Every structure is written in C-alpha cells, then in structure tokens.
Amino acid sequence: MATIDLIVLGIVKKEPLSAYDIQKLVEYRNISRWVKISTPSIYKKVIQLEKKGYIRSTMVKEGNMAEKAVYSLTEAGEQEFKTLMLGISTQPINIFLDFNAVMVNLDNLPPETQKICLENIASGIKTLKTNLEQNITEKTSNPQIPETAKAVLHQQYLLAQSIETWLASVKTNLIITTAPSQNDSI
Secondary structure, three states: OHHHHHHHHHHHHHOOEOHHHHHHHHHHOOHHHOOOOOHHHHHHHHHHHHHOOOEEEEEEOOOOOOOEEEEEEOHHHHHHHHHHHHHHHHOOOOOOOOOHHHHOOHHHOOHHHHHHHHHHHHHHHHHHHHHHHHHHHHHHOOOOOOHHHHHHHHHHHHHHHHHHHHHHHHHHHHHHHHOOOHHHHO
16 A cells, blocks of 8 residues: 555654564554554555565664664665555545444434444544543643654644534434434324
C-alpha cells in the first residue's frame, strides 16, 4: 500500500531507524489512528522496501544489546518518496469512516436499536475527541513534533467535532421520523 510506503520512507528520511523504532514512532505519533497501519505491516513493509532498494540496512550493536538492523533511505528511496508525495497529493480526497456502513443500514433496524447504534457511535467519537485533546495538549509544545503532524491532529479534532454535530442532527431527525404521529393514535 502506497500510504504505508510513504509513512515508512518519510520516517526513515528524517533519520535512520530500526523497524522497532519506526513502529514505536508510529505509535507515539498516533499515526495508526488516521492511517490504516499496523505493527506487522510496518515490519513487512521495511523488508519490502529494502528488497526494492528504497532503504538499506546497517547492522548496529549498542552496548550489551543484540545487533539490530537500522534502515536509511537510498537515492532510489528519495526518488520514490518524492514520487509518492506528488502522486498521493494529486489523488481525490477520500474520507473512509467505518461507521458509515452502520449509518446506511440504520433504517433496517427498529427505532430503539437505531438509537443504541447512534449512541455507540457518539460514544466512540467522544472517546476520539478526548484522546485527540490529550494528544494536542501533550504535543503542541513539543518541538520534536513537526508542525504538519500537529496540523493533522487539529484536522482530526475538527473532523470529530463535525461528526459529533452531524450525529446530533441525525438523532434529532431519527426521533422526528420515528415519533408516532397523531394519526397513529386514532
């Protein structure tokens, strides 16, 4: 997947790192919250990128620790990084939200179950906002976090706020459309 390639190449472009350190950085920066990337995919991707000649490994031994492979970007990797940046930046913007699969099927459920689903999604958005607020607070004053990464955190927070507002309107419309009308009681 080109996105994972870009994430790994971008991290290694800044500084040579082991696959473990790349994975820890992805974790620390919460990249997996806004890009589908898992720990196993990082390790697999490092191997693939090395086979393609985009990164090279150097074995390093630190103190009593076991030897580990540290990866750095090659000239071909620099070119691939640039190609991916330009290519992905020209693609249409798609926002995939897994809960939309629930939303398009809500009307297939009785009103009470619909409300439960909406409450579950609202709870998930609330948790997301709380996590983002915590990350923004922790990382805003950290000079090691690039401004562009901070911008993504703010983008995700604004998106969470928008989804929260949208959910409130969906709930209101759901209540209006599922409320018994006066004709139903006659």
